[in-house]
Amino acid sequence: MDYELSPREQAWREEVREFIGEHVDEALADETRQRGNEGRGPRAQLFLDALRDRGWWGLAWPEEYGGLGKTALEQWIFIDEIESAGAPMLPLTVTSVAPTIMRIGSQEQKRDWLPKIQAGEIEFALGYSEAEAGTDLASLKTRAELDGDEWVVNGAKMWNTMAHHATHNWLAVRTEPDARKHKGISMMIVPMDAPGVSVQPIWVWPGLRTNALFLDNVRVPRSYLIGERGMGFYYAAMALNFERLSIGSIGMARRHFRALVDEVRRRVVDGRPLREDPWVRERLARLQIEIDAAGMLGLETAWALDQGRVPAAESSMAKIYVSELSQRIADVGCEILGLNGQLHADEARALAGGRMQWLYRLSPMLAFGGGTNEVQRDIIGFMGFGLPRK
Amino acid sequence: MDYELSPREQAWREEVREFIGEHVDEALADETRQRGNEGRGPRAQLFLDALRDRGWWGLAWPEEYGGLGKTALEQWIFIDEIESAGAPMLPLTVTSVAPTIMRIGSQEQKRDWLPKIQAGEIEFALGYSEAEAGTDLASLKTRAELDGDEWVVNGAKMWNTMAHHATHNWLAVRTEPDARKHKGISMMIVPMDAPGVSVQPIWVWPGLRTNALFLDNVRVPRSYLIGERGMGFYYAAMALNFERLSIGSIGMARRHFRALVDEVRRRVVDGRPLREDPWVRERLARLQIEIDAAGMLGLETAWALDQGRVPAAESSMAKIYVSELSQRIADVGCEILGLNGQLHADEARALAGGRMQWLYRLSPMLAFGGGTNEVQRDIIGFMGFGLPRK
């Protein structure tokens, strides 16, 4: 048994930390929070450019595509440090779409799309969910039909978060209406400037914007269907695999918890340091234990990936844990900060940067989004413990 | 809205308390605990006789059967006070079998059985569950076939708790093998001294004895089938109705909690009163809140019964709450008492009478017994909120 980072991993962590130390400050973290999904601010752009210059966009890419081929554990270290610093994460275009194209695209498709991604010239919104197909992705109805050498796409997508800034959409569409529902889906690229594409904003509780995407007889070249026809559901699952490390990352929760602890250390209430309050001590200690526990689950996911396994159960465990824990941190945080905990983050007096009420509003999404926690628990049962499926 | 007892209810509570004050002492409570399911001790017998002399066996019986026809709320007060005092509860013969016979039995059957029950001459074990039919009672396999004027019973029952002391068994048996499984069951009385009846002890974790009951060509008169053929499943459900107030009663939990609180008030650890320990204060306060909440659910069940409703959802809520809370009381109790909390109840030095470790062992049964908490939650969904059944 061994839980220590190797010297190489330790050095990598130091390197990432050093980079963060140089490129991340409170102003960047504030900008990141304030912009929400409103596209990148100037500081974030600088930061991401710096990441690209360093070659870190290709952190997880195979070396043959100019990537660094970092191990999952090294990726996990990177994600953990970035999140914990409150810096902007690499875009999904880089971490999810690109590696999928690398694996499933034809030589031509790779030649067409990867250089533009690497150059930061194009950016994708991810179009999986629909109003009636959320957790149950295989039920999606947006369809594409071949008309000569073009696909004609019709339908609507929900939660198409980056649509109002993206240049392209990475779309799951039904191309084989007669096949079984899991077998009838393909992945397709749709340029956002194609005629018939329209975007409608949807504002959600934490103050973030997402979108509904409408596709009305949108025509795209035949070659924009990436990989094989009918394999889209499995490609989406593959893409999920690239996100396993992120969805169970404890970095963000740890950052908010640290902000809360810092505030408690400073604060005096009723003439007494807040940190002497037994209830506060007990609550914070419990959260710390949970954070420690969640961290181990993320670490295990990374380790399992490096063993060449698909850590379905492990990453589901981490996802459940982190999402439910975030809710508890927010609740405890609000109560510890008291009435101040209600202040909007833009109020200068808001303690802990107003993060606790923001996390309170954000956390439900962590639990129902990305595959509800019910589905995650089912996965743990099936994949982790061999329980029978229905 | 009104949560106060009426003067009549208040007077009844006083009357019960006075009775308990006169007839219950620590020696009785100790005897009750020590005997477990090993039949009644002399003190318990005296107590139950006193209850009978007072006419309280018929507390819940209709007046036409010599009962007091007390309201559900009055019964709830009685149960709460008895449990909270640690006195022996009325036998199920009196609280469950007798009222069922009163409702479903023929005039002859009532004449045959009720006077003997009233006189305390006979006592029933309840034979519902089987090894493969626990929560899923309707799957029971013990069968009875008519042979002339006699039923011939074959099969086996599990968790037949009082079998080694009872004079009779109140048995759910399959009499209509061709009917749908819920429609094929009847209720039957089997004398324990009938040839072919045998009992095998089963010891369970809290140190209690229960039994397996074996029936090998046991012959009983035709008239021992009580009520209508094929209605047994529904009669068992009716009997459950009479137990709704007991299964969600918070009395026992409150008694154990009080013992724990008393111990904390007395105890000094590391030279400091235990009650000053912030962790202890916080834990006990939380339990108190939960006890208060559970109490309200029991009260609502009683009130709903008095409105003429079958409070299926309400009593399921109370049952879930009390069973899960008992586990928490035990856990907190063991930890508060520390190493002493492991002492067997027979050790004189055992704090709180050794009850915390006993409750730790007993509590799982409260949650899976009497219809698992999963089934109770299903019931709440269906009956309480109109959710669809499968």
Added chain:
Amino acid sequence: MRPVPTPQQEELRAAVRDLCSREVTVERLLVWEGASDASELALLESIAALGWLGLGVPVAAGGSGACLSDVAILVSECARGLVPRSIIGAVRGATALGVIAPKSSVLASLATGDNRLAMAVDEEEARVASSFSTTVEVEGGVPRVRGAKAYVPDAALSELHLVVARDGQGPVLALTEAGGPGVTIRELRTFGGDRQAHVRYDGAPVVERIEGGPAAFGRLQEVRQALALAEMVGGMDAVLDATVAYVQEREQFGQKIALFQAVRHQIADMGIRVTAARHLAWQAITRIDRRALCGHELASALAYTGRAFRDVCVTGHHLHGGAGFVVENRLRFHSERAQSLAIRYACEAPALEEIAGALLD
């Protein structure tokens, strides 16, 4: 024992529900989140016209003289229907003053809605009254308030402030005019979009001093907490109902999600929490009403209900998924109020300590 509303209370409830279904639209909720507008004022006037602002104000002072429990029914139903907090606050203010100062000269104006009363209780660095630094002292023959109050709900919307201060002995309660000299109001942006403010009183003259000393302050707190319990219970009911409806409507994997046992069981657990909270809350409210609180029961009701409301909201959001997460869904308004009410009225730590004290000390 009658753990349900009386027929009269049911009538009141139905009337409120009816009003809310007409007047409290999602469109308006989104507007009111930003600021008071004409429709909010119109709703206030409708409610005043129905006599509801003065429901708990003594008849002699121009109110209906209903008991606190009736007001709690009103407030609970308003909370369920998402009536703006500023209006619930007006009911709260009038009721509280009606209870602690039934002969106050300003009561009549509160009952009609001509004036509104904000309650300035909390301070930034103090959670208990003994730490309050706001004082009432006679200066130049006039009693004046000096100090800063924080997170005062509707301070800028209200004509009158009831300030909890100290006069060298226990807490005292003093009425001041919001628009009077020496009062500075700085509005705050809160996550729930209600209208709170920091208020400085720099020698603001006292219009009326409430007699009764610490006992009056204690009673004020009880009344505020009773109405907070009513708000929480009303909100919780709304969240549970909405969620029960949603799981029977939403389909995934080819079936209503209510058919998934894991979903059903979450509904069951919400139901347990809501039921227990409702009874604990109403037991406390009715006993506050008849001044018959025993021991720790208010603390118990507050801690349980505050926690339950927030938990029920979290589960409600979870089961609603994306549909409940858009800003237009009523669910999130309830979730905001849940957090806001719990922070102000139902903090866990002091409740636990009070209960522990009752058990152990």
Added chain:
Amino acid sequence: MRPVPTPQQEELRAAVRDLCSREVTVERLLVWEGASDASELALLESIAALGWLGLGVPVAAGGSGACLSDVAILVSECARGLVPRSIIGAVRGATALGVIAPKSSVLASLATGDNRLAMAVDEEEARVASSFSTTVEVEGGVPRVRGAKAYVPDAALSELHLVVARDGQGPVLALTEAGGPGVTIRELRTFGGDRQAHVRYDGAPVVERIEGGPAAFGRLQEVRQALALAEMVGGMDAVLDATVAYVQEREQFGQKIALFQAVRHQIADMGIRVTAARHLAWQAITRIDRRALCGHELASALAYTGRAFRDVCVTGHHLHGGAGFVVENRLRFHSERAQSLAIRYACEAPALEEIAGALLD
């Protein structure tokens, strides 16, 4: 980073598992619950013969000189297989002494099983060492132990006691002979059926004094806690495995109960707890082994693992229903050990306070 056992550790594990499957039958568990018998002694001898008692004892003292992590693997697997606690206690005693006093003269006899070492740490009214009243003082030229120790595991079965006492300064560790003068052992009935006793030392002569002062005591506690973590993790694994197997075998309502989503989700939650606990525990064990503990991580591992083990047992019982409740079912032995281990080694309150201290003070 390699959060799984080494191949050598897997071999050890398999060997223990094999031994347990042969020797630890339910019939024997029921006997051992009452008292040590010949079969328990025989098992102790087998284990001694395999060199496992001396696994963590230095080679120079006749042991195998394995690291603490290897001993933890052994202990974890013994716990999983329900090896009697008295035998696990013998491993613990030998290992602990091996770590804190690698040159002790009695070590060789512990490695062979000729002697067993009981650790007399706790006192009835004291939870922290600074409150201990047991002393070591020189009387008539001989250091002697005076005081009472409570809940000493296997006190009567062991030839030697390692007593934690005070000498006017910090805690000191002294070896005494259980059968020597001035030692009175009163056995206790515990709910888990293990063999604890209250022991009075009335001037019992010290056979050997362990050098190292408070640091040695600190190290002793770490080793004891590390092995307790190993025991808890082993037990938890066994409970989870048994429950996973049972829900796939038991049928109700015409289907395997594993097909009920509510059952599956309870298994998933058990799995999460067990997985997180396993890693927290092993991280702490391996860091204790290499003397590289950071901050609060031992406290965190203890609090989490102790709670998780008990919770997993409760869920295990729940899903087993009646079948797991009969005294013959192994499940309840694990549940007893879960409570017993948590009470002794993984109390929540001090762990929380240690973590809070690390965060806040």
